Amino acid sequence: MFIYDDVPGGAGYARAIQDNLEEIARLALHVGKNCPNQDCSGACYHCLLGYRNQQIHNLLDRRLAVSVLEYLLENRCPSLSRQDAFNMALGLEAYMRNWEITGPDECPEQFGAVFKTYNDSPIGIRPIHPLSTRPKLDVIDRIREATGILPKIYTSFDLLRRPFWVANHLFRSLR
Numbered sequence: 001m002f003i004y005d006d007v008p009g010g011a012g013y014a015r016a017i018q019d020n021l022e023e024i025a026r027l028a029l030h031v032g033k034n035c036p037n038q039d040c041s042g043a044c045y046h047c048l049l050g051y052r053n054q055q056i057h058n059l060l061d062r063r064l065a066v067s068v069l070e071y072l073l074e075n076r077c078p079s080l081s082r083q084d085a086f087n088m089a090l091g092l093e094a095y096m097r098n099w100e101i102t103g104p105d106e107c108p109e110q111f112g113a114v115f116k117t118y119n120d121s122p123i124g125i126r127p128i129h130p131l132s133t134r135p136k137l138d139v140i141d142r143i144r145e146a147t148g149i150l151p152k153i154y155t156s157f158d159l160l161r162r163p164f165w166v167a168n169h170l171f172r173s174l175r
């Protein structure tokens with residue numbers, strides 16, 4: 001992680017942050033967890049979005065910063081609940097023409113959701129946190145053998161922010 005200030009020659013902020021790093025990180029965690037807008041889903045004009053960063057609005061999400069800060073301050077590794085995983089996979093449904101999503105009860109625990117179609121093997125969407133490592137190929141093979149379902153790994157970020165990209169990528173990988 002790099003902390004710098006963008007004033008030519010520097011205004012001393014980066015050094016001041018270094019000297020008070022823990023206090024500032026704790027404050028940042030508090031700010032990151034609490035947007036005044038109740039409907040904020042990760043970035044809005046009350047927290048992150050502004051005129052200067054408008055070109056990357058679709059990429060901004062304060063929850064990613066919260067995960068980094070929780071790891072630094074509380075040694076907590078990022079994780080996703082089964083409900084989160086299902087909700088993320090559900091966001092793909094609109095882009096999965098001819099594929100039917102199975103209910104959470106029919107879905108093996110390795111996946112957020114399973115999609116089925118009449119002439120292809122079922123696909124299991126396995127959401128991972130953007131800060132976690134991707135499972136290795138042998139792990140993916142083992143899941144496939146154990147479930148008979150083709151695992152597809154996508155980050156929660158991609159599933160939430162660009163499900164159409166995920167669907168495109170998924171269909172291209174099946175060809």
Ligand SMILES: [Zn+2]
Nearest residue numbers: 035040044047
């Ligand atoms: Zn917000």
